[in-house]
Amino acid sequence: MKVLALNGSARGGKGVTARLLAALTSGLTGGGAQVRVMEVARLKVAPCLACLKCMLKTPGVCAQHDDMEQVYPALQAADLLVLATPVYTDNMSAQIKAVIDRCICTMQPFLTQGPDDRVRHPAQWSMPGQMLLLSTCSFPEPATFAPLVATFRAQAANFFSQPLAELCIPGSIALQMEPQRLEPHLELLAQAGLALAQSGQIPPALLEQINRPPLSPEQYLEIGRRYEEVCRQRLGG
């Protein structure tokens, strides 16, 4: 299995997203998958210009020349695309969204009835057959991920990819105050990566465990009070 993992955090390797992704990819690699990780924040990826040259002038090829020229071949080589993104204003990061928008060059201008009975553009070239969402967010409630998950599933459908799973771990403010609280989830993510590489899927019970928040709202708020103290000190008050 060839995996392309895009880390869409603006903080790149320093963020919680990177910790989650490292755990997942350690399991994937341990199970024999070939994994390539790209930090989107290190790449120069301009927003889509909507010029539609990729559909009407140079089919399948974007008119812009930037670091997407590294991402396109990596996408073409991958069986599984891991979209690792923090929640930014209730959705994926702008960094990841720019990459996804630029993948409109995978589409032909024509119209077809998709397998889900929705009208789609047929593919010019194929995105990875499967996609997986990995995310974190500051606040403690799993409901925070609802718009992101809906967007992720819609994007997978746009690209005729199967949305394999959503792995969403909330509470990053507290998890950064007490990084050891994330350890059990990192272990679960490593197990998920291993299972994925070996069997092509994540067992439902494991998925359920991963998506169970590491902290209760009460635990989160208790740690959050110390976080507020740190903020006040930094503000000089």
Ligand SMILES: Cc1cc2nc3c(=O)[nH]c(=O)nc-3n(C[C@H](O)[C@H](O)[C@H](O)COP(=O)(O)O)c2cc1C
């Ligand atoms: C621009 C921006 C918007 C954010 N919006 C939300 C949000 O809507 N809900 C939330 O729970 N966290 C939100 N966060 C917090 C991030 O999801 C959180 O800090 C996460 O840990 C960032 O990922 P990282 O640790 O990999 O950098 C936002 C952060 C930024 C920078």
